[in-house]
Amino acid sequence: MKNSPAAVLELEIDCSSVPVDISIPLNFPPLVSCFGIRSMFDEPILSISEGASVNCSKLMITPHAHGTHTECISHISKCETNMSTVQYGAHSLALLIRCEISNRSETNETCPRNSKAIDRVITRNSIEYVMQKYENLKTHINAIMIRTYASDLQFPIDFTNTNPAYFTKEAMSLISEWSDHVLVDLPSIDREDDGGELLAHKAFFNNNTNKLVTELCRFPDSLDEGLYMLTMSLPRWNTDAVPTQPLVSRVKRMSNCIFCKIIQGTIPSFKIYENELTYAFMDIQPLSMGHILVIPKTHAQFFHEVPDENLQDLLPVAKKIASVFHKKGAYNILQNNGRLANQAVDHVHFHIIPKNSEEDGLGVRWNSMKPNMEDLKKLADEIQSKIPA
Ligand SMILES: [Zn+2]
Ligand SMILES: [Zn+2]
Ligand SMILES: [Zn+2]
Numbered sequence: 001m002k003n004s005p006a007a008v009l010e011l012e013i014d015c016s017s018v019p020v021d022i023s024i025p026l027n028f029p030p031l032v033s034c035f036g037i038r039s040m041f042d043e044p045i046l047s048i049s050e051g052a053s054v055n056c057s058k059l060m061i062t063p064h065a066h067g068t069h070t071e072c073i074s075h076i077s078k079c080e081t082n083m084s085t086v087q088y089g090a091h092s093l094a095l096l097i098r099c100e101i102s103n104r105s106e107t108n109e110t111c112p113r114n115s116k117a118i119d120r121v122i123t124r125n126s127i128e129y130v131m132q133k134y135e136n137l138k139t140h141i142n143a144i145m146i147r148t149y150a151s152d153l154q155f156p157i158d159f160t161n162t163n164p165a166y167f168t169k170e171a172m173s174l175i176s177e178w179s180d181h182v183l184v185d186l187p188s189i190d191r192e193d194d195g196g197e198l199l200a201h202k203a204f205f206n207n208n209t210n211k212l213v214t215e216l217c218r219f220p221d222s223l224d225e226g227l228y229m230l231t232m233s234l235p236r237w238n239t240d241a242v243p244t245q246p247l248v249s250r251v252k253r254m255s256n257c258i259f260c261k262i263i264q265g266t267i268p269s270f271k272i273y274e275n276e277l278t279y280a281f282m283d284i285q286p287l288s289m290g291h292i293l294v295i296p297k298t299h300a301q302f303f304h305e306v307p308d309e310n311l312q313d314l315l316p317v318a319k320k321i322a323s324v325f326h327k328k329g330a331y332n333i334l335q336n337n338g339r340l341a342n343q344a345v346d347h348v349h350f351h352i353i354p355k356n357s358e359e360d361g362l363g364v365r366w367n368s369m370k371p372n373m374e375d376l377k378k379l380a381d382e383i384q385s386k387i388p389a
Contacts, residue, residue, distance in 0.1 A: 009140045011093070012252045013229050019247035022145070022183070022217045023068035024155070026243050028059075030066040031155040032216060034187040037065035038158070063241040065187075070214040070234060071241035073205040076198050081209040084236040088212060092142035092181065094230035094248065095134055096223055099146060100126040101165050109168035112194035119163065119191065122148065124170035130225075131178065143181035143230050145248075147219045159187045166191045172203035176211065183214040183230075183246060214244060227251045259347035260299050272321060277313040280321055287353050288360040290325060294318045294350040301346045302337045318350050330355040332362040 024031055028042040040061045046052035063069035072086045073079055105117035109124060127146075134141065148165050167175075167189045175182050182189070182204060189200040205211050214232075228248040235242045261267040263279050270282035272292055283291040294317055296310035306314075318333065325331040334351040336343040355361035 009093075009137070009253065011227075011229075014250045014252070017249070019231060019249045020220060020223060021245060021247055022219055022223075023245040024153075024216055024218045026061060026067040029156075030061075032065075032067060032157050032159065032187075034065045034159040034216075035192070036160045037062045038160075040066055061243070063239075063243050064215070066243075068214065068216045068218070068244055068246070069241045070212050070232070070244040070246075072212055073207070073209055075213075075240040076201045076205065079209060082238050082240060083234055083242045084238045086212065086234070087210045088181070088232075088234060089142065090231060090233055092230050093137075093140055093251070094143035094145050094181075094183070094228045095131075095137070095141050095179075095226070096145040096147065096219065096228055096248075097127070097130045097225055099130060099148065101148060102126065107168065109170045110199060111166075111168055112191050112197045112199060114193065114195045115191060120165035122146070122165060122167045122171050124168060124174045127171050127174055131174075137227070138178060141227075142179055143183060144175050144179045145183040145217065145219065145228070145230075146175075147185055147223075149185050149219075152221045153185070153218055159192070161192070163192050164188075166194075167200040169199040169203045172200040173206075176204045176206050176208075180208075180210060181212040181214065181230075183217050185217050185219055187216055189213060189215065214246060217246065223248070227253070257299055257345070257347045259293075259295050259345055259349065263295070263297050273317060275313065275317070277310050278317045280317060283351065287351075287362055288356055290354040292321055292352045294321065294352060296348060300348050303335060303348055304337075306348050314350070318352060322352050325352065325354045330361075332364075334362060 028040060030038070030040055041059070043058045043060075044050070044055065045058055046054055046056040048055050061067075064071070070083070072081055072083055074082045099122050101120045102123055103117065104111055104115050104119040104121050107121060107123045107125065109121070111119065111121060164186050166186065172182075172189060189204065190198050201213065204213060227250075229251050231247045231249070232244060234244060258267055262269045262281060270284075271279070272282065273280040277297050278294065279297055280292055280294040283293050294314060296306050296314050298307055298310050300306045322331055322333065332351070332353045332355060334353060335349070351362075353362045
């Protein structure tokens, strides 16, 4: 397991929805088979339909060939560790990525000696390209899930002699640097027939007795790239691999946004109004006394990113607050997007600014242009055509 990272990462876990099961269930007959290992059985010892009081079966399965399974270093070495002694955390922060698959002939990375130019391989290069944007999370990520199939699998599948895609040695070294657990939708991280070299397994385990590989996962189409909370318990079997059922829940990073913290109450504010979706408070650097900020409780940097539901709630709130000032005279409603347009805090906010005199409130510089009416008409048509449905 990783050492506790220096910086604490605050996450929001979506507990409202059921976690997504990324396993291929063990079925009799199997939904998947690999390496020519097809036989498995569920042989009743006692059967209620035969008059016994209970059902009780003897099962024979091969974890590596018949469904989602998790293996440790003892799969490729004589070491003492096995699935009953391996150390692991029941919950870990996992990153799901999708990688480009290249032909063996397009890379100089290390593949088994018997590999062919047309083999499909996942290279360090392609993984590095995807992972660079998660570099700041490197110390926090404990598991990497790699989707290689473009869409959800259709069962049953016999992978035998199909030579599925596999990882180069360099690709697995990189993943090993990042995480203690790799989960893939392939039958193996190595070539189906690699002459026994096991370059990817060796590069990943790297003699580490607590690293885990989960193969034959199934990533439903609903899962997209990003961070997940991975929940898994390992059956304590004294063997090199066990059937497993990894579950994932989407997580979001808590933002460092000061307005989100104001909504949560971790930064104090002079609150004016609050409901389920909207929050309003005094601007502490007001342009005039009574300058108020109205914000959606859902974080969005720009106006066009605010969910409709929030806007539908927010505007009537702003209207009610503005009505207070109308009794006194004039006011402005201001909403800036982007630094160039004077947005200072990256959480959408509507300013309500009372205008009590020429001197206070919002000063507006209004340098109007004199465009050609034909240009203006052309632009109107262009904008009209670009408005999303
Ligand atoms: Zn395996
Ligand atoms: Zn394996
Ligand atoms: Zn925010």
